[in-house]
Amino acid sequence: MKKRQLYLEQALILIILLFLQTTLIPLFAIEMVVPDLILLWLVYIAIRFGQIEATIGGFLAGLAQDVLTTQLFGLTALTKSITGFAAGYFYNENTTEQTLSSLRYSFIVVIMSLLHNILYYFLFYQGVRDSLLVPTLVSSLEGTIYTSLVSIVPLFYFSRKYGSPWIRL
Amino acid sequence: MMERLYNIIFEFKEYVVLALCVIFSLIAFALNNAPQIKQIRSIATVTFGIVQKQVSFIPRYFSLVSENETLRRKNIELADEAIRLREAKLENYRLRKLLSLREESPYQLVAGNVASKNLLLLRNTMTINIGSNNGVEEQMPVINEDGLVGLIAGVSKNYSIVNILLNTSFRVSGKDQRSRVDGIVRWDGTNLLFENVSKTMDVVPGDLIITSGYSQIFPPNIRIGIVKSIEDQEGSLFRKIVITPSVDFVKLEEVFVMFYKPDDERTNLENTVGSITK
Numbered sequence: 069m070k071k072r073q074l075y076l077e078q079a080l081i082l083i084i085l086l087f088l089q090t091t092l093i094p095l096f097a098i099e100m101v102v103p104d105l106i107l108l109w110l111v112y113i114a115i116r117f118g119q120i121e122a123t124i125g126g127f128l129a130g131l132a133q134d135v136l137t138t139q140l141f142g143l144t145a146l147t148k149s150i151t152g153f154a155a156g157y158f159y160n161e162n163t164t165e166q167t168l169s170s171l172r173y174s175f176i177v178v179i180m181s182l183l184h185n186i187l188y189y190f191l192f193y194q195g196v197r198d199s200l201l202v203p204t205l206v207s208s209l210e211g212t213i214y215t216s217l218v219s220i221v222p223l224f225y226f227s228r229k230y231g232s233p234w235i236r237l
Numbered sequence: 238m239m240e241r242l243y244n245i246i247f248e249f250k251e252y253v254v255l256a257l258c259v260i261f262s263l264i265a266f267a268l269n270n271a272p273q274i275k276q277i278r279s280i281a282t283v284t285f286g287i288v289q290k291q292v293s294f295i296p297r298y299f300s301l302v303s304e305n306e307t308l309r310r311k312n313i314e315l316a317d318e319a320i321r322l323r324e325a326k327l328e329n330y331r332l333r334k335l336l337s338l339r340e341e342s343p344y345q346l347v348a349g350n351v352a353s354k355n356l357l358l359l360r361n362t363m364t365i366n367i368g369s370n371n372g373v374e375e376q377m378p379v380i381n382e383d384g385l386v387g388l389i390a391g392v393s394k395n396y397s398i399v400n401i402l403l404n405t406s407f408r409v410s411g412k413d414q415r416s417r418v419d420g421i422v423r424w425d426g427t428n429l430l431f432e433n434v435s436k437t438m439d440v441v442p443g444d445l446i447i448t449s450g451y452s453q454i455f456p457p458n459i460r461i462g463i464v465k466s467i468e469d470q471e472g473s474l475f476r477k478i479v480i481t482p483s484v485d486f487v488k489l490e491e492v493f494v495m496f497y498k499p500d501d502e503r504t505n506l507e508n509t510v511g512s513i514t515k
Contacts, residue, residue, distance in 0.1 A: 071302075074450055087285075087288070089332065090285050091285065091288050093465065119251045119254075120250060120251055120254050123251070123252060123254045123255050123258055126258070127258040127261065127262065130262075131262075131265065134265065135277060136281050136285055140266065140269060141265050141266065141268065141274055141278070142252070142262045142263065142264070142266040142267075142268070143262075143264025143266070145261070145262040145265055146258075146259060146262035146265075146266075147256045147260070149255060149258035149259060149262060150255070150259070151254045153251065153254075153258075156251065200434045
């Protein structure tokens with residue numbers, strides 16, 4: 069498959085995920101906490117395509133999320149760009165399939181989700197809360213746990229797709 | 238020169254891309270309140286809002302527990318509010334009745350609330366929250382919209398003690414409203430009695446007993462109670478007539494003190510004649 073076609077395919081997946089994130093996912097909110105499907109996709113992009121694609125993908129996905137929400141415009145674009153960039157360090161074209169179909173994928177999701185949420189909530193709570201540390205950590209951990217748990221779903225999918233057992237780091 | 242610059246950019250392309258994304262993000266930050274951005278966001282929000290509305294029939298499974306809890310709490314709050322509204326409605330009803338009584342009464346009335354009461358003793362009293370500051374004096378009658386409550390027995394600045402009808406030391410001159418038969422109303426510790434009524438007098442159950450006006454303390458025509466039962470007592474000229482008080486002392490909350498003072502001329506005359514005839 070040509071690279072351009074792959075990008076188009078990912079753009080389509082991103083639109084579907086954005087749709088799900090803003091419409092259906094809020095229905096599964098636990099105490100206002102929702103899993104971040106875009107972050108799961110971003111980690112996948114980083115592992116599959118590399119750092120630049122993940123950075124740009126993170127920026128575009130974040131910008132789209134910013135447009136669709138009434139939060140600070142540009143905030144998600146910034147945090148998703150940095151997260152995509154950081155996730156790109158886990159890129160290794162020789163081990164892509166192994167990474168995606170093993171618990172390593174979930175592990176990367178945990179790290180990236182924590183990084184993303186800490187950045188996001190630290191900036192988000194600026195000027196809103198007197199104390200930043202506790203609310204930032206609490207909100208970040210809640211979101212990270214939920215997103216990490218949901219990361220099991222794509223993990224199963226990749227495990228079946230690439231035919232490898234997922235209980236392997 | 239350009240080639241060297243290109244090489245540097247290519248070598249650090251990941252960082253350059255990140256820097257560009259961060260710069261664009263910060264520009265987006267700066268454009269937060271730009272009308273164009275607001276317009277784009279409003280269009281996107283409205284569009285997705287329409288879609289969200291289509292899926293809003295799906296229950297929020299994980300929020301059902303907290304939603305239930307919220308609804309239960311709300312239910313308790315509303316039930317509590319309903320009770321308070323009902324209380325207010327009943328109070329409104331009572332006060333309206335009292336108000337109409339005050340408007341109808343030829344005597345000046347001062348309203349008060351029952352601060353405390355005891356109804357289980359032989360000499361039952363109650364405390365009301367008006368006193369000498371409100372012009373209350375001893376020996377003033379106390380009534381409510383249903384009838385006679387009692388008599389002021391003690392007064393402080395802001396409170397008064399009322400000897401109520403259900404007090405063994407309380408006496409009031411009564412009259413059968415229908416047959417005009419006179420008697421004395423008294424509490425024997427168990428029943429409210431209409432006494433000194435001979436067996437030949439016309440009193441039947443259901444008759445209304447009112448104050449007679451012979452007393453200098455109570456004005457006439459205040460309801461006291463309804464004849465409940467009549468017994469002919471052996472070896473006695475009188476009947477035992479039990480009456481049910483018009484006032485429900487258990488539910489009593491608001492009262493009026495009646496500014497009714499004995500007529501001095503009448504008192505003096507009666508005292509003078511009384512001393513001559515003794």
